[in-house]
Amino acid sequence: MSLSEEQRMMRESCRAFVDDVVTPFIRGDWKREWDMNPGSRLPDSILEGADKIGIRTLAVPEEFGGVELDKESEVQTFALIAEEIARGDSGLADKLVQNWKVSVLLRTFAPRHLQEKWFKRLVEDPQFLLAHCLTEPRGASDRWLPYNVPEAAMQTRAVKDGNEWVINGRKQFISNGYDAGLYVVYANTNPKVGMLQGTSSFLVPRDTPGLTVARCNETMGCRFMNNGELVFEDMRVPEDHLLVEGEALAQAGVYFRPGKIIQAAKNLGVGVACFERTAEYVQNYVQGGRILIKHQAVALRIGDMATRIAAVRALLEQASRAVDDKAADADVLCNMAKVYASEEIMKVAQHALELHGGNGVMLDFGIEKLFRDAAIFLHMDATVDISKMKIVKWLFPETAGKYAGPE
Ligand SMILES: Cc1cc2nc3c(=O)[nH]c(=O)nc-3n(C[C@H](O)[C@H](O)[C@H](O)COP(=O)(O)OP(=O)(O)OC[C@H]3O[C@@H](n4cnc5c(N)ncnc54)[C@H](O)[C@@H]3O)c2cc1C
Numbered sequence: 001m002s003l004s005e006e007q008r009m010m011r012e013s014c015r016a017f018v019d020d021v022v023t024p025f026i027r028g029d030w031k032r033e034w035d036m037n038p039g040s041r042l043p044d045s046i047l048e049g050a051d052k053i054g055i056r057t058l059a060v061p062e063e064f065g066g067v068e069l070d071k072e073s074e075v076q077t078f079a080l081i082a083e084e085i086a087r088g089d090s091g092l093a094d095k096l097v098q099n100w101k102v103s104v105l106l107r108t109f110a111p112r113h114l115q116e117k118w119f120k121r122l123v124e125d126p127q128f129l130l131a132h133c134l135t136e137p138r139g140a141s142d143r144w145l146p147y148n149v150p151e152a153a154m155q156t157r158a159v160k161d162g163n164e165w166v167i168n169g170r171k172q173f174i175s176n177g178y179d180a181g182l183y184v185v186y187a188n189t190n191p192k193v194g195m196l197q198g199t200s201s202f203l204v205p206r207d208t209p210g211l212t213v214a215r216c217n218e219t220m221g222c223r224f225m226n227n228g229e230l231v232f233e234d235m236r237v238p239e240d241h242l243l244v245e246g247e248a249l250a251q252a253g254v255y256f257r258p259g260k261i262i263q264a265a266k267n268l269g270v271g272v273a274c275f276e277r278t279a280e281y282v283q284n285y286v287q288g289g290r291i292l293i294k295h296q297a298v299a300l301r302i303g304d305m306a307t308r309i310a311a312v313r314a315l316l317e318q319a320s321r322a323v324d325d326k327a328a329d330a331d332v333l334c335n336m337a338k339v340y341a342s343e344e345i346m347k348v349a350q351h352a353l354e355l356h357g358g359n360g361v362m363l364d365f366g367i368e369k370l371f372r373d374a375a376i377f378l379h380m381d382a383t384v385d386i387s388k389m390k391i392v393k394w395l396f397p398e399t400a401g402k403y404a405g406p407e
Pocket of ligand 1: 174384
């Protein structure tokens with residue numbers, strides 16, 4: 001892909017940030033990600049560094065002090081940057097990309113005075129994070145498909161009371177859920193209709209009475225992003241905090257499409273890190289009197305890793321261009337890029353783990369971390385199987401597309 005001047009500069013500054021700041025931090029102390037105090041895992045200086053190179057407030061309009069990218073290639077640039085940051089650390093990338101994705105929602109759906117208020121907070125405070133709350137204990141896959149019948153409705157409910165909405169429910173597995181300052185929450189507002197007609201989205205500031213951050217989920221990978229669980233008990237938000245009424249899921253493509261691209265790109269970055277570390281290792285480590293790469297079985301695996309990475313990148317580029325161009329097949333390409341990136345990079349990470357022998361599974365060596373970071377992506381933004389079902393649903397809307405309800 002040929003890069004614009006903006007993309008080239010962004011990529012260079014991200015690469016320098018990762019090589020000079022992120023990687024030395026990650027490699028310097030492998031125990032840090034296992035700190036059982038989630039708030040002290042990542043030092044503030046890392047997000048401050050991300051802020052300095054202008055990648056924290058991407059998608060925030062310039063008039064609110066953000067770093068606005070060229071709209072013609074915005075999603076392609078998101079992908080480039082997400083890959084570069086994840087090459088250093090996938091959890092850090094996750095922390096940042098949630099801000100970009102939710103900012104897209106805010107700039108599209110939030111009333112202007114709330115954009116002013118919250119974009120200002122985001123721009124001013126390098127530690128400020130955003131989160132997107134869809135998943136519930138009793139269902140996430142249903143929401144991705146979705147089963148558009150009342151029985152599959154979200155269990156989080158929002159009811160209008162005067163000029164406020166009262167929200168009750170629970171959201172789990174939320175990226176940045178533990179430490180975000182502002183949440184976008186999805187809730188059912190009409191139990192009589194399907195999810196695509198009866199789900200609304202709301203802005204919920206962290207200090208809203210009735211909101212409890214119940215826990216930080218201790219994940220196997222991406223540990224520098226604090227994934228959280230939230231409980232809402234008679235939580236009241238003013239009526240202007242309603243973002244989209246009824247059709248919030250139907251309109252969420254504005255978030256989901258770039259979201260899937262960014263997530264897939266992030267996983268590609270993990271694959272690139274696997275490849276770089278392994279390529280260095282096999283060209284220096286000697287077994288049987290010669291460096292590993294001169295053993296043909298090892299060389300074959302390196303070729304396999306490189307090929308899978310190139311194929312993921314090619315599909316990702318096609319899909320991200322389709323989103324920027326608003327192409328008719330953008331949705332299906334996003335699902336393809338997401339699922340392909342998750343499966344292929346998992347295999348790349350497995351090669352890395354195996355080619356490092358015993359070192360591959362040693363916590364202080366850093367390769368098993370990449371394997372864990374790749375594994376976690378199988379479940380993010382829809383599971384592998386659900387993503388494939390969405391692809392088939394798009395290809396055959398009249399048959400496979402009809403999962404539930406009468407034929
Ligand atoms: C690290 C991480 C970060 C996340 N971040 C967020 C976030 O920021 N916001 C958010 O809202 N969510 C988030 N999620 C949730 C994520 O989207 C869900 O975990 C994912 O969609 C799967 O849902 P589930 O865990 O409820 O699995 P389930 O839906 O319970 O699925 C369990 C298994 O059953 C299969 N399955 C379920 N239904 C069907 C079906 N109808 N047909 C065939 N197979 C089916 C699935 O493929 C899976 O294998 C995150 C998850 C992780 C792991």
